[in-house]
Amino acid sequence: MKLPFLKGFDEEALNKYLKNTGWLMFGKILGLAASLVVTRYLGPELFGDLSFVLALVTITGAVGALGLDTFIIREIINEPNKRDEILGTALWLRLITNSVLIPITIGVYLIFHYFSATPGDNLSLFVVLLSFISVFKSFNVIDAYFQSQVQSKYVVHVQNSCLFITTGLKFAVVLLGLPLIYLVLVLLFDAFILATGLIITYQNKGISIFNWSFNKARGIKLLKQSFPLILSAVMVTVYMKIDVVMLKPIGSVAVGIYGAAANLSEAWFFIPTAIISSVFPAIINARKTDLERYQKRLKNLYDLLVFISLPVAVFISLFANDIIHLIYDKEFEGAGAMLSIHIWSGIFVFLGVASSQYLLAEGYTKISFYRTLTGAIINVLLNLWLIPLYGGVGASIATLVACIISTFYLLLVPKTRQQGIMMLKSLFLVSAFQKIFKR
Incomplete structure (x- = not known):
C-alpha cells in the first residue's frame, strides 16, 4: 500500500531511490556513530574547540568551491573535446583561491582570538591544519566530471572507502586516548585520501590529469557565470555555521554543548x-x-x-x-x-x-x-x-x-x-x- 503523500510518483522510481540511497544511509549512520563517540570522548570543552575551528574554516572555505560544479558539468557536456581544458582551468582556479584563503582564515582567527573573551585557548595550529582541507577539496572537479558522464558510482566507491578508513582511525584515537590534535590530523587525512582516490579513479579510466591545461579566457568566463553561486554558497554557510562562531566568546564549553545538540538535530x-x-x-x-x-x-x-x-x-x-x-x-x-x-x-x-x-x-x-x-x-x-x-x-x-x-x-x-x-x-x-x- 502506497502512502497518500506518494501518489503521483512512479513506484519504480521510488524503489530505485531506496536502492540508490542505501549506501548513503549506511554512510551517514556510520559517520554519525563515529561523531557521537568522538564527541563523548572529547567532552564539551575540547569538542567546542574542534566545532569552532571547523565552523570557521567552513565559512571562509565556502568561497573556495567557486560555485563551479554545475558549470563544469554543463561545459563538459556541451564541449566534450575541451574536457582537459575545462577541468584544468577549474582546478587551478580552485587551488589558487583556496591557497589564498589559508592566510585569510588564519588572519580572521587571530583577529577573533585577540578580541575574544577567552584569550587562553590558542587554536592557531588547528586552524592552519584544517584550512588545508579546502585545498584538497579543489580536486572535487573530478567528481563533477563523473557526474557529467553519469558515472557517479565511481565517486561513491571512493567516498565509502575513505569513510571506512577514517572512521576506523577515529575509533583508534578514542581507544588509545590520544589528544585532539590526532583527530584534527584524521580530518585532514580524510580530505587528502579522498583527493588521492579521485585522482587514481580518474587515471584508471584511461585518461590523465597530467593532460589538463589552464585557459585564461575560459577561467574568466567560468568565474563570471559562477559569481552569484559563490555569494549564495557563502550565505548558506554563514546561515548554517555562524551560531557556533558567535557562541565562542562565551566559552568552548558552551560551543561544545550546543554543537552536540546541533549535530544530533542536523544528522x-x-x-x-x-x-x-x-x-x-x-x-x-x-x-x-x-x-x-x-x-x-x-x-x-x-x-x-x-x-x-x-x-x-x-x-x-x-x-x-x-x-x-x-x-x-x-x-x-x-x-x-x-x-x-x-x-x-x-x-x-x-x-x-x-x-x-x-x-x-x-x-x-x-x-x-x-x-x-x-x-x-x-x-x-x-x-x-x-x-x-x-x-x-x-x-x-x-x-x-x-x-x-x-x-x-x-x-x-x-x-x-x-x-x-x-x-x-x-x-x-x-x-x-x-x-x-x-x-
Whole structure:
C-alpha cells in the first residue's frame, strides 16, 4: 500500500531511490556513530574547540568551491573535446583561491582570538591544519566530471572507502586516548585520501590529469557565470555555521554543548536532498507537459517531507533530555533544551530544500539568493541579541526563527506566493485533514 503523500510518483522510481540511497544511509549512520563517540570522548570543552575551528574554516572555505560544479558539468557536456581544458582551468582556479584563503582564515582567527573573551585557548595550529582541507577539496572537479558522464558510482566507491578508513582511525584515537590534535590530523587525512582516490579513479579510466591545461579566457568566463553561486554558497554557510562562531566568546564549553545538540538535530538533513534528487526529475517532466500535475506533485512532495519531519520533531523534543543523557552522559547537561528547540528547524530545512529546487526549475535564482541572504542576516542579528542572554538556547531559537523566515520568504514575493501558501498548507496538514473529512 502506497502512502497518500506518494501518489503521483512512479513506484519504480521510488524503489530505485531506496536502492540508490542505501549506501548513503549506511554512510551517514556510520559517520554519525563515529561523531557521537568522538564527541563523548572529547567532552564539551575540547569538542567546542574542534566545532569552532571547523565552523570557521567552513565559512571562509565556502568561497573556495567557486560555485563551479554545475558549470563544469554543463561545459563538459556541451564541449566534450575541451574536457582537459575545462577541468584544468577549474582546478587551478580552485587551488589558487583556496591557497589564498589559508592566510585569510588564519588572519580572521587571530583577529577573533585577540578580541575574544577567552584569550587562553590558542587554536592557531588547528586552524592552519584544517584550512588545508579546502585545498584538497579543489580536486572535487573530478567528481563533477563523473557526474557529467553519469558515472557517479565511481565517486561513491571512493567516498565509502575513505569513510571506512577514517572512521576506523577515529575509533583508534578514542581507544588509545590520544589528544585532539590526532583527530584534527584524521580530518585532514580524510580530505587528502579522498583527493588521492579521485585522482587514481580518474587515471584508471584511461585518461590523465597530467593532460589538463589552464585557459585564461575560459577561467574568466567560468568565474563570471559562477559569481552569484559563490555569494549564495557563502550565505548558506554563514546561515548554517555562524551560531557556533558567535557562541565562542562565551566559552568552548558552551560551543561544545550546543554543537552536540546541533549535530544530533542536523544528522538527518541529508534525507530531503536524497528524496528530492530521486523524485524531482518526475516533477520537472510534469512541468513540461502538464502544469496542473506539476503543482500537484510539488504539493505531494511538501506533504511527504512534513509527514517525515514532523513526527521526528515531536518525538525528539519530548525526549530530548533523555536522548542527550543516554548518548552523551551528564557532561553535556543543558544540550537537551537546545535539542528540543533546534530539532524543529528540520521541518523548515526540508521544505526549504524542496522549494529551492522549485526556484531553480523556474529560473528564480535571484529570489533564491535573497531568501538565503535574509535567513543569514536574521540569524546573525538574533544571535547577537539572544546568545548573550540565553547562550546555546538563544542560538537554537535564532536558528529556528531564521529557518522559518527563510523558508516562507516566498510568501513575500508575488510570483512565488502561491508556492509559499502550498508549503504552509502542508505544514498545517491541510491535505491530511481534507482526506480524513472526505471519508
